[in-house]
Amino acid sequence: MAQDFRLPDLGEGLPEAELVQWLIAEGDTVTLNQNIAEVETAKAVVELPSPFAGTVGKLHHAAGDTIEVGEVLVTFDTGDEPAAASSAPVAGTAEPEEEKATPNLVGYGAAPRKSARPQRRARVARGGATGATDTAVLEAAPHDAIVETPAERPVERPRSTPPVRKFAKDLGIDLALVEAGGVTGLITRSDVEAYAAHVGVVPAAQPDAAAAASTPAPRDEARVSRTPIRGVRKHTAEAMVRSAFTAPHVSTFHTFDITKTMRLVASLKADRSLEGHRIGVMAVVAKAVCLALGRNPSLNAKWDAEAGEIVEHHYVNLGVAAATDRGLIVPVITDADTLTLVELADAITELAQVARSGRTAPAAMMGGTFSITNFGVFGIEAGTPILNPGEAGILGVGSVQRRPWEHKGKIALRDVMTLSLSFDHRLVDGAEGSRFLVDVAGILQDPGRAMLLR
Known part of the structure; x- marks a missing residue:
């Protein structure tokens, strides 16, 4: 059974980390809590222990990549079988959402709890510049979403990072309507992109990378060295x-x-x-x-x-x-x-x-x-x-x-x-x-x- 391990919040509320090096390779067999990678946060280099025992299926990033909290780092094949069909619910009762046991990683505290609420509740934010929420976006939201007014439920700021919030704002998407795909509850850029595709929002065209690469660099570029600030x-x-x-x-x-x-x-x-x-x-x-x-x-x-x-x-x-x-x-x-x-x-x-x-x-x-x-x-x-x-x-x-x-x-x-x-x-x-x-x-x-x- 394939299990994704997403970059966890390492306890500092930091939005991202840089992958320093992998300590494993695709095809390796790993044990629970075996160190699998080194990542550098804004404060220190940290070793990440494996949350699963099994075989490394795919490494989703390379050394030097900057990874946002909640992004998939590695996929494991744990060999676990799905729950047996005999555990089906009694007729006439609602089928509970399948509860996946998330192992408790050494150094990360207790494993996160899933919400007991079976359906996500999308909320209507109070009006921004226009004083109202775009009804076209609401109509395109998932059909199981339940819209609440501020009087019914206090408005909370969706958990995300500044770059992702800016990306959503540029697309005109209210983050309150976007479902977080990871176990951390953090909304990532890929979550926003998936929602944008669902509602038919097309991101602005980006400059052609090949054309940009073919443009000769200024002569002075050969006389200086540039290091990313991170x-x-x-x-x-x-x-x-x-x-x-x-x-x-x-x-x-x-x-x-x-x-x-x-x-x-x-x-x-x-x-x-x-x-x-x-x-x-x-x-x-x-x-x-x-x-x-x-x-x-x-x-x-x-x-x-x-x-x-x-x-x-x-x-x-x-x-x-x-x-x-x-x-x-x-x-x-x-x-x-x-x-x-x-x-x-x-x-x-x-x-x-x-x-x-x-x-x-x-x-x-x-x-x-x-x-x-x-x-x-x-x-x-x-x-x-x-x-x-x-x-x-x-x-x-x-x-x-x-x-x-x-x-x-x-x-x-x-x-x-x-x-x-x-x-x-x-x-x-x-x-x-x-x-x-x-x-x-x-x-x-x-x-x-x-x-x-x-």
């Missing part, structure tokens, strides 16, 4: 633009003597009992940030415009920015304020390794309350980091440099660092931001002070 880089760009034009950013800087922290790090690296733990400057900075946030809660808050509230967090979910081949991502260390210095160091090492491999799960980048970014690893002294959307602050960690510095009334060579703090001025006043930065620097100037803090 995946992690596209998501990062959208988030940064949204942050920059939503939250009023303020940045402040502090340069100070970090020699005692560098000596602490060196002593920890030489401690054989800590062999296998990479305790570096970033781990100590992370610990200092957690301690300072407890004393400066306005930096560990968010602006909830919808609720009209300022939400202060009584925990620290620390985002640590990581540069990868696919772009910048910010995995989160949950409840970082409860971890010891060694545990923080291990968490930072692990998330960096996972990020570089491209395996950071979307869920691992959610729920951050404050972030740090280390541009010192590139030899940069200072910068103006952009806030992660929904967070009040982000701390930039500059490079450690040996400089002549005043120490105990004399000039000496000391280890010096600059911290760069950007914060949301709606949540954090200049004085509060400065106090936080001084608190972090104070701990790093003399790590023994941390023993006095709660």
